[in-house]
Amino acid sequence: MLARVADNLFWMGRYIERAEHTARYLNVNYFSSLDAPNTTSQSRDFVLRSMLFLVGEPAEKSEKLDEDKVLYRIGMDRGFSPSIINSISYARENALSARDLISTELYESINKFYHFADSYPTKKFVKTGLYEFTSQVTEMTAVLRGKIRGTLLHDSIYAIIMMGVNLERALQITRIINAKYNDAKKSPGSYGDRFRNSFEWTTLLKCAESYDMMRRHYKKTPNSLCTLEFLILNPRCPRSVMNSLNQVYRHVRTLDPLKIHDKDSTAFKVGKVRAEYQFKRIEDIEGDVQAFIEHILNELSEIGIQMEKEFFHY
Amino acid sequence: MSGDNTTIFTSYDRNPKLYDELYDPDGKVTKVYKKLFKLYGKHSIADYYELNNKAKASFFNQGITFRVYSEEKTNEKIFPFDLFPRIIGAAEWEHIESGVKQRCLALNKFLWDLYHDREILRDGVVPLELVTTSENYLDQMIGVDPPGGIYTHISGTDIIRHNDGKFYVLEDNIRCPSGVSYVLSNRTALKRALFGVFNHYNAHTVTNYAENLLELLETVKPAGVDIPTTVVLTPGMYNSAFYEHSYLAKTMGVELVEGRDLFVENDFVYMKTIAGPEKVDIIYRRIDDAFLDPLEFRKDSSLGVPGLFAAYKKGNVTIANAPGTGVADDKAVYTYMPDIIRYYLDEEPILNNVKTYHCSRKDELEYVLEHIRELVVKPVDEAGGYGISIGNTLTDEQVEQVRKDLRASPRKYVAQPILSLSVHPTYIEESQSFEQRHIDLRTFTVMGPEKSFVLKGGLTRVALRKGNLIVNSSQGGGSKDTWVLKK
Amino acid sequence: MAQLYTIRYTAENHYDHPVVEASWQFLIVPQENETQSLVRIDFSNSRNARWEFSQNGFGFITIRVRNRHELSDISFEAAFELIKEEVNPFAFDLSEVPPYNPENLQDMGFRLEHQMFLKPTPLTRLPEDTGCFRFDHGRNCLENLADLNTWVYKALKYTPGLTGVDTPLTEVLEIRQGVCQDFSHLFIGIARAHGIPARYVSGYLHQGMGYAGDAQMHAWAEALVPGLGWCGFDPTNNLMAASDHIKVAHGRDYADCAPIKGVVFGKGDNRSNHQVQVTSQQ
Incomplete structure (x- = not known):
């Protein structure tokens, strides 16, 4: 496979995943705030700030936020690189230049996805369409994942896409944890350890589509400890950082199984990070969530750079 | 089906002065179309409206689009597809196919001669100036033997039917002819929309193009290569024909590369893969000569590969079509085609050539200047229907402008009588009815040292604007599925 | 009488913005013909970029250099020794x-x-x-x-x-x-x-x-x-x-016949400086 095309496929995977998480974050936060149990969590300003924080553009404390503008910026603004429309558009551009390698079905779905987003009326989006648009985006990304799994040969092309998807997933989940951790500090719960019992942990789980399964697993109301454990360390939770790392590791090894012995390889690096989290306890993390977040973001970024050097640089 | 009972041909307005493919001179539906006419007659216009929209959405969603460049912005458009197929009977096709093969063979011999002994120039059959003043003649190719002796691996011959009922060749496209992917997607679209009609006809398949292309390309692999690696070289995803490039790569199962994916080392060409460099042996390029190698040709080209021409000259890589073929699809060379065919093959041309006036010749220039209104004036080396003036559609000022251009650079233009392209019933969206529209036919030929293959089908292009004679997609043309019937 | 010439060619290129992928082609090697024979060819560049001999479209020897790493400056140096027979341009009938x-x-x-x-x-x-x-x-x-x-x-x-x-x-x-x-x-x-x-x-x-x-x-x-x-x-x-x-x-x-051709993609300007020195010993 051409190095440039591998790069395109990798980023196609990443942008599809990024679009999904951004869209769901908007959806979940906006709509769970409507009937949140306390006034902070209900406040529109609080929600908009959280959204801006996620996309890496936190608002100044003094700044007065305009709902339409914030929604437009994160959803539809072509001039704002992390916007949903841009993620979809970049995903399609990357797919287009690798179009001869992916299935017609996958390309057609991405193309339809793009045309849906591209023709969605901006006004409708900020006024009444937020739910419809973001739900549609998360649905369509699920379809795309299905097409990736179901219509591509499970060879190096598939491995590269899945590495992009999973690396981005680990990254986005970490960023979402970061944003919601931040929110939980601002909007504590009403009983016991108020930080641990914040309503925001529930929202966090919903942002990761993991609420129901977490309830099934722990059989109790989410608190900080079990939420973080589930989303970071549980290898059976499909959205967890641990699972994402396991997936990246699995796919990087299919590219070249022998590379794992090479200390400078991506495979070695991923294996090392993965091993570290495999034997971590949530108590080690909960003490200093901030440090964990910085650490894992760093590691993920290094994996990305390593991949770039090993596979895409020519 | 639909409640609207207007059948589709009730309002068909047949102009008897035009050659309508559907009707014989007595106004009766021809034998090959009879069944189709009956079948389509059962549908109502409302059905058509619906089917047409579905077909359009399908093309759009699949991203079978091209980009049109204008001064303001670049638009993504689908190539309009018409649901009424064009049918070519077995005998007629045989005539076309043998004529096209004959031309391709003659052109290849002509190119070999131009870059070797140049006998045809020595014998005065084609004037020396025609070749030496052509910007597409590459001095660097003199004495170079392309693998297998093949220059024109891929040709796209444009054919029309005049109102005398005869076929004429309009152009021999032997640089990077495009359109073959539309032949295949048109067939797919028609099958999806109206699969029933195929039960009543025995049409040749068109899906065998890619395999034939790959097979023939592999017969001209560089010497010493056992199993060759072939790639398609594209200018990139912003090129108007990118869909076709990716389509061809995909159906041949080869890599689609851009210039930046390739590099030259020790005069061999390699592509950059995730597992390191991989040698490339055959390049089906879809970029023009001038952009192939910035060290040899246009130095500002970012589409090509530095050192590619050196690798080619050494015989380490095959480039298809060979560099320098453009000299022979010059519209001024076109006019000599009958002589070129006789010269190399000692045969009479099977397909007709359109009478052409060379503006570089003084007496012919005078004739053209006086008869602009009856002629089509074309630039010699522009593709895509740009710069064409059709005499009877020009205003007085435009006529003056053409005269001025002709006097300023006569070598740049040729002129031909205005042909009356045959017409074919075509669904027109605006009026929601079937109307006569002018059509042509682009055939696709691939040629190797041992054999050549003409795709049994081709792209019937249709000028969608009423009365318009230019069928190119960049000029608002559409296309039809084209059936070649089995014997 | 034949002369031994030593030719030194140097080129220094500077790019305002670092370039990543770049190629250069030099057409500077003296032709071998009836009156010229090469004794020695030396070529080097400051980046140790890979180089090779090749030919241009008209059969003249070129030196092609390809660099894959980021750079803002690169210099090239070539030295040739050649024996030139005496040429009398008026020796004809x-x-x-x-x-x-x-x-x-x-x-x-x-x-x-x-x-x-x-x-x-x-x-x-x-x-x-x-x-x-x-x-x-x-x-x-x-x-x-x-x-x-x-x-x-x-x-x-x-x-x-x-x-x-x-x-x-x-x-x-x-x-x-x-x-x-x-x-x-x-x-x-x-x-x-x-x-x-x-x-x-x-x-x-x-x-x-x-x-x-x-x-x-x-x-x-x-x-x-x-x-x-x-x-x-x-x-x-x-x-x-x-x-x-x-x-x-x-x-x-x-x-x-351009002595140096560069294919460099990047923004900004570049400056180039060439020097030639020809010395002879009999």
Whole structure:
């Protein structure tokens, strides 16, 4: 496979995943705030700030936020690189230049996805369409994942896409944890350890589509400890950082199984990070969530750079 | 089906002065179309409206689009597809196919001669100036033997039917002819929309193009290569024909590369893969000569590969079509085609050539200047229907402008009588009815040292604007599925 | 008597914005021919980028360099040793040179064989009605070409910095100044207009005798004299090319003979600096 095309496929995977998480974050936060149990969590300003924080553009404390503008910026603004429309558009551009390698079905779905987003009326989006648009985006990304799994040969092309998807997933989940951790500090719960019992942990789980399964697993109301454990360390939770790392590791090894012995390889690096989290306890993390977040973001970024050097640089 | 009972041909307005493919001179539906006419007659216009929209959405969603460049912005458009197929009977096709093969063979011999002994120039059959003043003649190719002796691996011959009922060749496209992917997607679209009609006809398949292309390309692999690696070289995803490039790569199962994916080392060409460099042996390029190698040709080209021409000259890589073929699809060379065919093959041309006036010749220039209104004036080396003036559609000022251009650079233009392209019933969206529209036919030929293959089908292009004679997609043309019937 | 020449060529390139993927091609290796034989070729670059010998489209030896790493500066250094036989440009029998006869030059075989050096190129196309040199039918081809050489020498004033490598003759003739490329293009343009095949030559000039040519590569012209073959004319110095002219390559015009071609993609400007030094030992 051409190095440039591998790069395109990798980023196609990443942008599809990024679009999904951004869209769901908007959806979940906006709509769970409507009937949140306390006034902070209900406040529109609080929600908009959280959204801006996620996309890496936190608002100044003094700044007065305009709902339409914030929604437009994160959803539809072509001039704002992390916007949903841009993620979809970049995903399609990357797919287009690798179009001869992916299935017609996958390309057609991405193309339809793009045309849906591209023709969605901006006004409708900020006024009444937020739910419809973001739900549609998360649905369509699920379809795309299905097409990736179901219509591509499970060879190096598939491995590269899945590495992009999973690396981005680990990254986005970490960023979402970061944003919601931040929110939980601002909007504590009403009983016991108020930080641990914040309503925001529930929202966090919903942002990761993991609420129901977490309830099934722990059989109790989410608190900080079990939420973080589930989303970071549980290898059976499909959205967890641990699972994402396991997936990246699995796919990087299919590219070249022998590379794992090479200390400078991506495979070695991923294996090392993965091993570290495999034997971590949530108590080690909960003490200093901030440090964990910085650490894992760093590691993920290094994996990305390593991949770039090993596979895409020519 | 639909409640609207207007059948589709009730309002068909047949102009008897035009050659309508559907009707014989007595106004009766021809034998090959009879069944189709009956079948389509059962549908109502409302059905058509619906089917047409579905077909359009399908093309759009699949991203079978091209980009049109204008001064303001670049638009993504689908190539309009018409649901009424064009049918070519077995005998007629045989005539076309043998004529096209004959031309391709003659052109290849002509190119070999131009870059070797140049006998045809020595014998005065084609004037020396025609070749030496052509910007597409590459001095660097003199004495170079392309693998297998093949220059024109891929040709796209444009054919029309005049109102005398005869076929004429309009152009021999032997640089990077495009359109073959539309032949295949048109067939797919028609099958999806109206699969029933195929039960009543025995049409040749068109899906065998890619395999034939790959097979023939592999017969001209560089010497010493056992199993060759072939790639398609594209200018990139912003090129108007990118869909076709990716389509061809995909159906041949080869890599689609851009210039930046390739590099030259020790005069061999390699592509950059995730597992390191991989040698490339055959390049089906879809970029023009001038952009192939910035060290040899246009130095500002970012589409090509530095050192590619050196690798080619050494015989380490095959480039298809060979560099320098453009000299022979010059519209001024076109006019000599009958002589070129006789010269190399000692045969009479099977397909007709359109009478052409060379503006570089003084007496012919005078004739053209006086008869602009009856002629089509074309630039010699522009593709895509740009710069064409059709005499009877020009205003007085435009006529003056053409005269001025002709006097300023006569070598740049040729002129031909205005042909009356045959017409074919075509669904027109605006009026929601079937109307006569002018059509042509682009055939696709691939040629190797041992054999050549003409795709049994081709792209019937249709000028969608009423009365318009230019069928190119960049000029608002559409296309039809084209059936070649089995014997 | 044969001379041993040592030629040093250096080029320094600077890019305002770092470039990643870049290729350069050098057409600087002296040609091996009847009067020139190479003893030694050295080539190196400051980045240790991979390089190889190759050929350009007309068969002349090139050095191609490809760099894959980010850089803002790169310098190249080449050294050649070459033995040059003594050339006497006047060692011929003048009686073998036929008188100038434009009709003989119209012979189809002759024109076909030399069409490459007969057709105008963007850099050698003469403007119309310039009152340029006209061949004298009373004199033979060689005499006419020698007169042309002198005419060009006088027509232009040698002035560096006014013209570039892609200045067309129309402009050169307006300002009547230029450097060796312009002198050579003018000579070639006029010779071709008279049906004489003429080609552009790039090479090195040994500066020992104070010729114009700078510490740069030099350019002159070769014209096909019927009865004699290709002869070198150096209109910049009003000379026939001789022992001090070390040929590298010829082509239709400068564009075929550029000593360095770079394919570099990046923003911003770049600066390039070349130096040539030719020394001789007998």
